[in-house]
Amino acid sequence: MTDRLHRFLFEHADVRGEVVQLDEAFTAITQRAEYGPAVDRLIGEGLAAVALLAATLKYPCDLTLQLQAGGPLRLLLVQAGSDGSLRAMAQTSATVPADAPLDAQAAGGTLAITIDPESDAERYQGVVDLAGGSLGAALEHYFRESEQLATRVWLSAREGHAAGMLIQRLPASDAAGGDADAWARADQLAATITGPELRELAPGEVIRRLFHEEDIRIFDPMPFRFRCRCSRDRVAAMLQGLGEQEMRDTLEAEGLVEVRCDFCNEPYRFDAVDVEAMFTEPANRSPDSGQSH
Template sequence: MAEKDESDQLQRFIFDQADVRGQFVQLRETTQEVMHRGGYPPGVQRLIGEGLAAATLLAATLKYPSALTLQLQSNGPMALLLIQARSDGGLRAMARFNGEVPDGAPLSVQAPEGTLAITIEPDAEPDRYQGIVDVGGGTLAQALERYFLESEQLLTRVWLAAEGDAAAGLLLQRLPGQPGHDEDAWDRAGHLAATVQPEELLQLPPLTLLQRLFHEETIRLFDPLSYRFQCRCSEERVAAMLLSLGEEEIRETLAEEGQVEVRCEFCNALYPFDEVDVEALLTSPIARAPDSQRSH
């Protein structure tokens, strides 16, 4: 197995004869890529790492190919945390912040009166689904537990850890019970998982961690899922965004700056449009279409 797959993978498991399933994810290369491109300070890095692990855990619960967006927004130091995860393994993240984001402080300090929105966009359906919860005064993991309880009516426990360029997360979920199943398994699994330490989440190999936590339980493992940094920006997407601003704003920016530049907030890629590019953009069939958003 390639080294990247070992460091950026999610391990799914289920308790035999019990209505409990779980997932454990570790991300290193993906997190390193995000941090390298964004140049974020420590407090923001930790929240991004936890958010990447959280979005990966959430995306792995989806039954159909989909894109999932985790968005934390507030009027405090952490203005915006945006994580996007696809069921095919693509991950990307960006953050906006105002001043210093206290590292390790509760969300009531980092993102006061904030909200956490989870949006799911199935590949095969035009509709999207969204659940929103108040962040509250605890942690991102606790906010996720409330999301599952309020939006999915599923008892869920979540543990997240991030340090530097590494991130990890553990999720346990109670499924609808079946007659004859171990009714105490949910409480037992939660007590066992609650003994995990952040450094264990970040450093122990998946099978070692699961054996350490649940060595007295019978659990069944599924094939691991691999994840990677993947940005979906492109010149075509940027051009479409510029057209939505309208011709007047595009030409004003061109006159003032000499060119129109757009930088992707996820991967830091720069897309410059000089005078020739702008003319080609504004005279393209898409820009001239009757239903386009071009200003006249």
């Protein structure tokens, strides 16, 4: 099965981990825009990253990874929902070099992780500078600075296959008989993984090959899929926020207001009747006005 995340836990030790593979979602997203190979890879790594991060949370939420920079990559925005939905988009100011370190691809960039709980709990955001030359290294930097948790992250994306692995040292428990050396062993073993292995081997096989001498519990897989949250109503609300005069000016110049979703490239078109309806209270519309389709 593709597009699945597998969580695992070291028994009798304060270490947990996750392995994710995303093929269908990665392909569906990158086919909707012509970003180029370098940006496609960063999108794939970003998708694997948000899936790994979302699975560490204990409550329903939306998680957003946002990389902003001066260029050539100006923006990378990747989102995951607790329902397993994924979407992503990017903006560039020039061709992004394929094999350059991340701080050259996204010069002067910062990485922000935002968690929006579905409940009334407080919104959280952590921001760090890019460090280490890769998105995985930047995420490790984020965990050191914002979460104070020892965490290692591996990400890889090539030719329609995206994958990632995370291992994390949990706060020490008071349980007797804990394995004090488990984190050091887990780190050393996980560091032997290669990008092709991470992308091509089944997640369960990755876990077994790396940790076959460890006492590991593997949980049921969590599915992920591409799903955009855009809708005509949401786009209309955004246009209303721009103001009536701007909409009428656009109508006069273009004959139509057209908006394309940055995530899925879906077009939304609004004609004069639609725009009139946006800025007219329903109670004030005449039944014979024709202000609807």
